[in-house]
Amino acid sequence: MRSRRHTAIAVTALLGLFATTACGAGSADGGGATGGGEIAVAGQFPTESIDPNGALAIDGGTRVASLQLYSPLLETVGPGEFDGKAAESWEINDTATEFTFTLRDGITFSDGSPITGQDVAASFERTVAADSPFSANFVDVGVQATDDTVTFTPAAPDPALLAKLTGVMITPAEATEDSYLDKPVTSGPFTVESFTPGGDLVMVPNDRYWGEKPTLDRVTIRSIPEVAARVTALETGELDIIWGISDDQVTQLNGNTEVQVVSATGSAVTTMWMNASTPALAKAEVRRALWQAVDFDKKIKALYPESGEPADSVIAPTVFGYAPQEPVTYDPDAAKQALVDAGFDFDTTLRFHFSQAQFRQWVKSVVSDLAAIGVKAEALEKEQAVYTEDLLSLNWDINIQQVGTLGLDASYNLGRLYTCAAERTGYCNPELDRMLKLAGTAVDPAERQAAYADATELIWNEAVGMYPMFVKNLFATRASVSGFEPDVEGLPRFDTVSVDE
Amino acid sequence: MTAATGLRVADLTVTYPGPRTSGFRRQSSITAVRGVSLDVAPEETVALVGESGSGKSTIARAIVGLVAPSGGAVEFDGAPLSNRRDRLARRNIAMIFQDPRSALNPRMSAEASIVEAWRAHPEAAPEGVRRDPRRRREAVVDLLAQVGLDPDVAGKRPTALSGGQCQRVSIARALALRPRLLICDEAVSALDVSVQAQVLQLLVRVREARSLSMLFITHDLGVVRQVADRVAVMRRGELVENADAQTLFSAPRHDYTKELLAAAVDLDVSG
């Protein structure tokens, strides 16, 4: 199939036939008078795999595709709030060690075969077995299934399991890796018409989807890595929805009446850990002073007027466990004084690691703010693999990343990254460990919420890192597109979109 | 001390590897010289004649070590010249090439070219030239005078000299090492007739003044007639006739020699 398509291109090009297809797959009318229509969308990352439970599950492209093509058991609709998708209902025992889901009646895959509890269990097992980034969420979780139920039994109490399970997409039990290379059987609102790994993914509505069916006739997800090309394609109407755009482009697009900008709050927080195991950064006073020395508000206004929002917590407001804190105010003089008082060695050069180009401007401007109070920091842009290796071995003084919370439960973020055992931030505090353990195992949501609030306050005050900004995802759509609404994680959904010509 | 028996080439065979087509193997090789034996006695001038491709130049190259023979032996005064790094042999045998300009490095002055010979063989250099630039210039000028060149030529590069002057510088450089045998590979072929005569005269003069042996390679029988004591005729890599010059010109024995002589036009002033 795929290769036939390319051969076709080759033949056409070689014959020199000038086909006059109107602007690609763009907003050409699908022909249907009622609803219908086709859209083409693009982000910066290619869709290399459409295996929702494989190694690339949280990869930008794959994740966007999975959301359209597959259904999970349930999905998060707000902090600690869930809606059933494939599951009609669920029950949790008192110790949060047994979760039983009952599936909706008569639901089927795109090929018409029924979705059973066994399918869900197999999907779960694949997630755990594959080198999926989700698998870390499910340590020692047992699963049993009947035709219409599935039961998960974590070895230890795991109140966050519901949130974690929102990431597990339902695929047929017999699905293997190879099933995703061509036209997989899907369980979501869309199904695959054609897919070129790393290239276009063309989706059409899944006729057998039990929920509300998409109004669109066809959605093409393309990969256009160059942002300038992507924006141009939107402006010319070749694309209907784009994402992965920067704030400066939004300014540019705002002048275009045919285009509208949509922003969506996700769970990402700009996180700049300060390595407490570095002697120079061992004191909380020092870390706090450094935080104070950087004018983050100004940076956000200048660099991220659209996508940024000053953060008041370690995790985003959309996440269960969020607790607002007192913002850190910019005061370079106080910062300098605090550093002097703490006996900070101004001769040390702090190694500021980052790996993604998008952080360049930010990092450089942070470095220059630090320089203003006499703190030497060196921006070190690392190759991705090197960055990861250094990160794990704590071979940095300050780093920057966007930390998100999968499933929108703080256990994924705080619970895993801030414990002494994790050795991720360089900070170790038994008190914090205790709070996190409580938050991770308490069955009562209120108790958990309180524990996370304590933990957040500690992390914030101890300045394990700087948490300057909540990150919103930016989308731009053609004015003809309506009903486009990113989900609570800030990811695009196309099942509600319609387009008028 | 070995006897001065001159040059002795015995049963020499030279095989050139064929052009390398690709990679590891070569095309069939070409035998340029096959079983040639030739002597040049002290103070004798032997002309080696033949048409292009007959192998005459290859013999010269084999003697001076520019190509490695695949068979046979080359001796000078009884000492084998098998070792290409045989420094003494390099001193005893000098060679003059066809193209007077390209035989001299265009970036080096005549003096530098000559001094290079002394640098390679300090034992042959006149007293004091290694350290004293003035002595060096004197010695160079002296050599240049011997080949009929003005002192100012010493500082000039080949591009500033005429073809004949270049060939004289080459001869001076060859003489710098006080060789015993001079090999002239088409040394006058590329020169204008009037200059050719000058250089021929010069060669004959230095040969006598320095008691040199000479191996004179040429395709021009007229030139051969002017200088050779003995003539060896080559054809397709083999030696077909080797005789005293007088005899060869008056009574050639081999058919090929006869053909060559017949084809060798002479100035026709009859009628």
Add this chain to the structure above:
Amino acid sequence: MPERARQGSAGTLRVRDLTIALPGPRGMADVVDGVSFDMVEGRTTGLIGESGSGKSLTAMALVGLIPDTGVATGQVLLGEENLLTAGRARIRQIRGAEISVVFQDPSTALNPTMTIGDQVGEILRSRGLSRRQARERAADLLDHVGIPDAAGRVGAYPHEFSGGMRQRAMIALALAGRPRFVLADEPTTALDVTVQARILDLLGRLRDEDNLSMLLVSHDLRVMSHVADDLVVMYAGRVCERGPAKAVLNRPLHPYTDALVRSVPSVRVRSAIADPLPGSPANPFDRPAGCPFHPRCPRAEDRCRTEVPELREIAPGRVSACHFAELAQRTPDTVAEELR
């Protein structure tokens, strides 16, 4: 080769006061200066000189093949028409058809990627012959110049021919347009002696058969003495002597010719190295004042250094540009004696 009718009566190409200027290190220089001679029907004119004498350039100027940067003035008269002022189109008409050229090195003067037959027949094709007709004519021509199995070899490429055969093909190519005048520029220099003799024979035979007028450019006096009917001796871009070949060689009326004759290494006697001419040929871009030969001339006097000797008739048909030519005319010639 069938006899053909010649149109017009002018069987002579007359070169008058031909001057060619080329850009040199010090601006334009007349590297050929006032050359005059005739190419007469059925005769071979030899143009002889050493490097820098301008002989090849002179020959090429007859068909307008001098470098783009050069300027040729004077007259090259074909009948009454001056070819130097003729238009490009006219020159192209004349090339190959009236005057053709045999170049020095057949291995580079033939297009390596075109068959011999196509190259020989190309001029015929441009005259409207079909491909087949042109091939057949080419085969005839190749046969005519003595190439064995000519019909079978029209499809061969130059590299499949030996040097001598290539030069024969070159000659066939020059004859293809049935020219009346053939310019042969050092046609045998690149060849072996035995082959050289055969090519010279061929050129002589063709000249006689077709009653051609031939200009042979060479540096080789020995070759010249066998082939040329008339001789033009050039030195530093000027004619120094002109006349019937045998007469010129027997009794040179210019010291340069005399020295040349003496310098020729003879197969019979050891003469060349007896009394060589000193110095090197003059640089045409930096020609000495007065008689250009004076720096090397054994007879040079003061007037030679300042006064350019006039080219003038010394005896019937004998022209010389030496101040003392009349003197030489009277002295008995010893050179010819020696040579005999």
Add this chain to the structure above:
Amino acid sequence: MTAMGLVHDATVPVPVRTGRSRVRRVVGAIPIGIFGLYVVAAVLGPLFVDYSPVGGDLADRLLAPGSVTSDGGTAVFGTDALGRDLFGQVLYGARTSVLIGTLVVLFSGLVGITVGTVAGYRGGTTDLLASRVIDVLLAFPGILLAIVIAGVFDRSLAIVVIALSVTNWIGFARLSRSMAMTLRERDWVKSATVMGVRRGRIIARHILPFIAGPTLALATIEFAGAILAEAALSFLGLGLPSASVSWGQTIASGKEYLASAWWIAAIPGTALAVLVICVGFTGDRLTRHFGRQQ
């Protein structure tokens, strides 16, 4: 060997020095002059213009050329997305570009000439070995290997120079090899060999001086190529560490502002193109010069 190349008339025209050609020579010298200016700017510029890659006031973001910055200065070339002065970036970028170009050319030239000359002069197994290595490297599109190397190793100037040199030296090697092979057959080399001049000296005195000229011509071309390649790597996000200032990075960072702040990419892009053109022009002249000399 009967080719009497020297006997026939020497009618090689030598260029005339007329008034028109003098004008032409002056015009022809302009690119070399501009190239010189770049070098001067690269070497001396940073001494006079103070620029810090981490400096820049966010209030001065995306100012058009000629605007006045918040500290009262004038941003002749405008500012970038971080409010950094583009003039400084262009000046410091010139230093980086010239440095990279020079290092790559020096490094690959040294390796290439050594390998090429030795292989060409010695021939035989040495040559065979060198040829095979070159074959293998030539099988890779140059930039591709550079992308792989610069992509998988940590960013540094050294890695960029190595990545660009890995295939760059081949040009030098092939040129010097073919020249050495030709020169080896020249009579002056043979006569030196016959005289017993040592091999090292023959290479040094009789071969290398003749390789030098054309190599210099090639070096200018490779210099331009290296600068362009560095820019391409930066564009792909694989170039120098971000702490350094390079045109490629500035262009790459400006690519998303092409429609709104064209100067970020346009000015260093122009600086790059003009430099490459001038270097290319100089290279052309050198090639022609040495081509004539051969």
Add this chain to the structure above:
Amino acid sequence: MLPQLVRRLGLMLFTVWGAVSLTFVILRLAPGDQATVQLGPEATAADVAALRTELGLDRPMFTQYLDYLGGAMTGDFGESYRFRDSAMTIILDRFPATVVLALTATALALTVGLILGILAGRSPGRLADRVISGITLVMQAIPPFWSGIMLILLMALTLRLLPSAGSGDLEHLVLPAVTLAIPFAALIARITRSSVAEVTAEPYIQTARSKGLSERAVLSRHAIRNSVIPVVTMVSLHIGTLMGGAVIVEQVFAWEGVGSLLVSAVGNRDYAIVQGATVLFAIVVVTMNLLADVLNARLDPRIRAGVTS
């Protein structure tokens, strides 16, 4: 002819082997490996070690090399961990797109380059030559990523004539092909120029003129044919350069070819893809060289006869 062909193929094989080995070494020398990248920053050191064992990355380098070589010989270049498919399948899937782009660009570049080169080369040193050499210098000096984006802005955004980016039909092909062709055309023009200039100085051109042929006939029948021979060689030798350019151009225009695949694979440490793609490029280059030789032999009877001078 046959043994020559066998030798030639052997040499090609050697070159490809060298290419395979070189990429293997480079990738193994690089810091970090597939296991680190695949598991990402979330993983623990134990997870990484386990995956490393699973992938066989903890075995001695030489064993891994032999393994890889063995696979490569049977056409197995390993599985892409990202695509979860045979790397070669993924690459070959993308390959036609790159071929189409490269061929179109080559055709464009040849047309423009040959015309410019012939115009310049037939009168070296004249005005036309100087102007054209200036133009080609500029064409070579403008980085393709820059000209590509500029073309998008101009043709797609301002003039709305062509689509900006994407893969597929002819409309999408135009801009990337033009972008890729610009420096290549300049290169061809320069090679052609010097070749034509060189050939027009050959004696046989003088011979052709002496036949009374018009300048046009001399040029078309004698000069151009012979000048094209070195151009063919150079063009095929520079196919590699073109492929390199394609990597960047594909990235700019989101053309789904091997180039853009490779760039993302390098970033993702998808070794199998990187190795497979480089080997594929190597095979293409080597094949193009062979093709050039065959073509040369067709054009030049001397080469056909094995006469090398």
